[in-house]
Amino acid sequence: MTEFNLHTEETAPKNSKTLLAGAKKTYGFIPNLYAGQAEAPALLEGYLSLATTFNKTALSETERQVILIANSRLNGCNYCVAAHSTIAKGAGVSNDVLQALRNGTKITDPKLEALHQFAVCINETRGWVEQSDLDSLFAAGYNRQTALEVIVGTALKVMSTYTNHLLSTPLDDAFKADTWSADNSNIKRA
The missing domain is CATH 1.20.1290.10 (AhpD-like)
Structure with a gap:
């Protein structure tokens, strides 16, 4: 099976770097879910955005x-x-x-x-x-x-x-x- 990277702030694609830095600031570490999603910046951004939206529900x-x-x-x-x-x-x-x-x-x-x-x-x-x-x-x-x-x-x-x-x-x-x-x-x- 294809192996995927678990990215760090240093190895992540450009558009994921800031998102991973924000996660590290919030949690004190980068959750492996985010590190994996970072390979596709749109997925990571979409997931984090939807999580923020879900937290705004009633x-x-x-x-x-x-x-x-x-x-x-x-x-x-x-x-x-x-x-x-x-x-x-x-x-x-x-x-x-x-x-x-x-x-x-x-x-x-x-x-x-x-x-x-x-x-x-x-x-x-x-x-x-x-x-x-x-x-x-x-x-x-x-x-x-x-x-x-x-x-x-x-x-x-x-x-x-x-x-x-x-x-x-x-x-x-x-x-x-x-x-x-x-x-x-x-x-x-x-």
Whole structure:
């Protein structure tokens, strides 16, 4: 399989250098996801821009992590589940919510579970949801805006999980305490 570079600020293409420097300033290191995406400056810029946009939604940090981890688990992205588990812990997401997301089990909070199930539905149906799926989301207290914002989070995870699958991105030390592994046997192409 073709090996891809994990770039540094020095080795990255010109249009990725500033983006990697910004990531290093923000996190204290350059996450391997960004180092890999740097090979295609448009991908790195697009991912970072969409992440910034997703953070501007009406969703709380916990709600955003519900969407991101649900999609990461469904997409079988070991890197993303570990990274977002670490991020979720740092943001104060409760351990029971985090464990339910990592295991693909029911969240005890009914509102968060409705969001979780809708995120799963968007991913699994590729957006072809039924009215009953929307009705369940709305009955939990969410609205049409929420339904559309789930798509933003789903798109963000497509960008990162597909990158990580293509690059076999190694997990950063910062995320290793939250290592997660999917059974990719039913996900990978035969």
